[in-house]
Amino acid sequence: MYSASTALLEALGDSGVTHIFANFGSDHPALVEAIAEARAHGRAIPMIVTSPNEMVALSCAHGSAQLTGQAQAVIVHVECGTQALGGAVHNAAKARVPAFIFAGLSPFTQEGELRGSRNEFIQWIQDVADQRGIVRGYMKYSNEFRTGKNIPQLVRRAMQLAHSDPKGPVYLTGAREVMEEEITPVAIEPDCWRPLPAAPLPEASVAEIAAALATAKRPLIVTTYLGRKPEAVHELVRLCERLGVGVLESVPTTMNYPHDAAMYQGNHWNHPFQNQRLAEADVVLVIDSDVPWIPTINRPAESARIFHIDIDPLKDSIPLWYIKAHRSFRADAATALAQINAHLGRAGWDEAAAGARIQHYVRLHDERAKQIEGREAPDGDTITPEFLTAAVRRAIDADTVILNEGITNYPAICDHIARTKPGTFFASGGGSLGWNGGAAVGMKLAAPERTFVALTGDGSYMFSIPSTVHWMARRYKAPFLQVVYNNRGWKAPKYSALAVHPDGYAARADDIDVSFEPPPDYAGIAAAAGGAFVRTVKSAGDLDEAIREALRAVREGGRAAVLDVWLPAL
Structure with a gap:
């Protein structure tokens, strides 16, 4: 039998999922059967990784996606398993990490009308009014499988949203009767479901930002998660070394700049003092950062010009957020930095001024390195x-x-x-x-x-x-x-x-x-x-x-x- 659950496994595999971190329950008989059937016939499916705790399951998927960029799948049990995902849902959403979460639903029939109808007392207790509402505020997308006939399309749509910037987790549900449904396999065109391409800076703004950095006395770049893409780090190093721009990490969640490189000026967290690199900067470019500074303690000078490039510049999931940026752009960091570097290659820059800035930041970098070694x-x-x-x-x-x-x-x-x-x-x-x-x-x-x-x-x-x-x-x-x-x-x-x-x-x-x-x-x-x-x-x-x-x-x-x-x- 080719079931809706078979279609789900195939759609996940076709979408690049290699591991399913699973915590099965009474709502998953169809999935358990589909997995066993695939193994019996030697048909490839993602590796099933039994995860006795749901938060650990989603943390596994979170880590895998951080390393590879590819969403993995998590399977949990109705609303109880969804709630047991706990803080891992918050972490995946705030880190903008793609993950595919599937939870069953209590059966919607109780007199044997369909295969999968209720046959355990817990299925009444676990029937809640709005299961998707538990995580709706954290998801890029949520939906319910109402028939097995369009599961491939819904999985592809969910993955397209999960992998499009700003990335994030998605949540799908399906009742036992739906997941047991016998269906005819559906072929879809994968190219129709690609993630959106990386967004560039507007061309006029490329020149404006490049000029601001090249003519500043103390230009500084502040970032938190630019390093989620290795190519962004390479472009940042290229930019900073040619113009003499310092780099300050604020609560870094990735490796954003090599610590042994001369333009690296350290990292700032909840330190209860003003960061001097930030205080002296006359142009600040914030790239991919949720908290570039804490203004009650540490902030740029009032006279500093602030530019902001981010995959998520409006931070619409954070009710109170602003940094008083002169200009703000929704753009991919690697793409934007490559554009700025290409512009500088055409337009040139004042190499003498850049040399003076490089000298300044080299001296500060070396002083910091000695302090760290002493500790x-x-x-x-x-x-x-x-x-x-x-x-x-x-x-x-x-x-x-x-x-x-x-x-x-x-x-x-x-x-x-x-x-x-x-x-x-x-x-x-x-x-x-x-x-x-x-x-x-x-x-x-x-x-x-x-x-x-x-x-x-x-x-x-x-x-x-x-x-x-x-x-x-x-x-x-x-x-x-x-x-x-x-x-x-x-x-x-x-x-x-x-x-x-x-x-x-x-x-x-x-x-x-x-x-x-x-x-x-x-x-x-x-x-x-x-x-x-x-x-x-x-x-x-x-x-x-x-x-x-x-x-x-x-x-x-x-x-x-x-x-x-x-x-x-x-």
């Missing part, structure tokens, strides 16, 4: 975040992929891991913790030959559902190294409280309910769930050897590894 010095036997991150950096190569969910240690990790190649550094792009473990599994499945290292706070480690993550890593042969920056509590809420009430009761209290003392056995969780190589490291002298052994276990032993590294307690 990596050991503090007796104490392990600091800077010392730990530098030790990881020394043990890996330039192609190793870093996942950063260090939260209060975001800046230290970014500074001291110091990535130099596009596609080797990622953060979640959202604000819901627990992305790193599932994302590492998804990335490893997408690129088995590469090494992945997840650097995580102890709070975000617990949010990641490590028992599920490490079971999946073992079952599907997706080993990675996970390093826990263990300060025995939630430092972020403590910092937030003290920032607003520096002299309040919380500042004087011994306990503000953010401590994890006594700490869980983080390493032991991974060992029990997934047979991971584990070490708890409390002494600086033991760190290098522990990292070497852990990486050996991942690369040679095919085992995931967890290092529970104790930092000073919060």
Whole structure:
């Protein structure tokens, strides 16, 4: 029998999906049967990856799409499974990551009228009025399969929307009776469903932006996620090196500019001070950034001219957003930068002025590099975040992929891991913790030959559902190294409280309910769930050897590894 579920599997495969991260339930008999039937006949379908936790499933798809640009599929169980996707829905939406989510619906018949009619008590309890409404505010597209006859078209439309900028997740549902429907296969023309091409800058604006950068005394580019496309990084380096333009990352979620390149001027997060590079800039070009600065603390000079290029310049999913840009454009970063570079090649620029700017930024870059190196010095036997991150950096190569969910240690990790190649550094792009473990599994499945290292706070480690993550890593042969920056509590809420009430009761209290003392056995969780190589490291002298052994276990032993590294307690 060729069913609607068979059509769904084929449509996903034809759309480029290689992995389905699945958490099956009572609404999926037709899919389970279609998968078994395909295997029995040797027909190719995407790999089914059993995901005991739904948030981990979507985090896997999220990570895979970040690395490859290709949406993967997630299957969950009715409205309960949809809600259990939890913060991963927020993360995928805010990171503009393409993902295909399918959830079943409770059967709509109850007296055996159709195959799939209700036969379990839970199907009344799970019948809700507006299941799609649970995630509607986060989706690029949502719809319901009402017949199997047009499933290929709806899957293609969903994927077209998911992969068109600004990218994002899509959500489809289908009741048991629909997914059981016997249908005739439908052939469609794939070219009709391609994502929209990258948007360029208007030609007149290319010249305006190029001239502003070329004639400024202190031009600066601010970016967060430009590095989602490696070609954008190459064009940015070319532009900055020829004109002498500094680059400042604001809460970076990708590797946007090589940290060892002279125009790189660092990264700014929630630092409670004015960034001097931003303060002195007379022309600022913001490219692909949701939060280029926090204006109550850190902002450009009032006299600075601000240009803004973004795949999502209006930020229409953020109710309060503006940066007072002189001009703002919806355009693809790689395309826009290539246009500016091409214009400069035709029009030329003042090379003497560019040389003076280059000298200025080289001096500042070198000063910053010395400061960062100084922070990596050991503090007796104490392990600091800077010392730990530098030790990881020394043990890996330039192609190793870093996942950063260090939260209060975001800046230290970014500074001291110091990535130099596009596609080797990622953060979640959202604000819901627990992305790193599932994302590492998804990335490893997408690129088995590469090494992945997840650097995580102890709070975000617990949010990641490590028992599920490490079971999946073992079952599907997706080993990675996970390093826990263990300060025995939630430092972020403590910092937030003290920032607003520096002299309040919380500042004087011994306990503000953010401590994890006594700490869980983080390493032991991974060992029990997934047979991971584990070490708890409390002494600086033991760190290098522990990292070497852990990486050996991942690369040679095919085992995931967890290092529970104790930092000073919060």
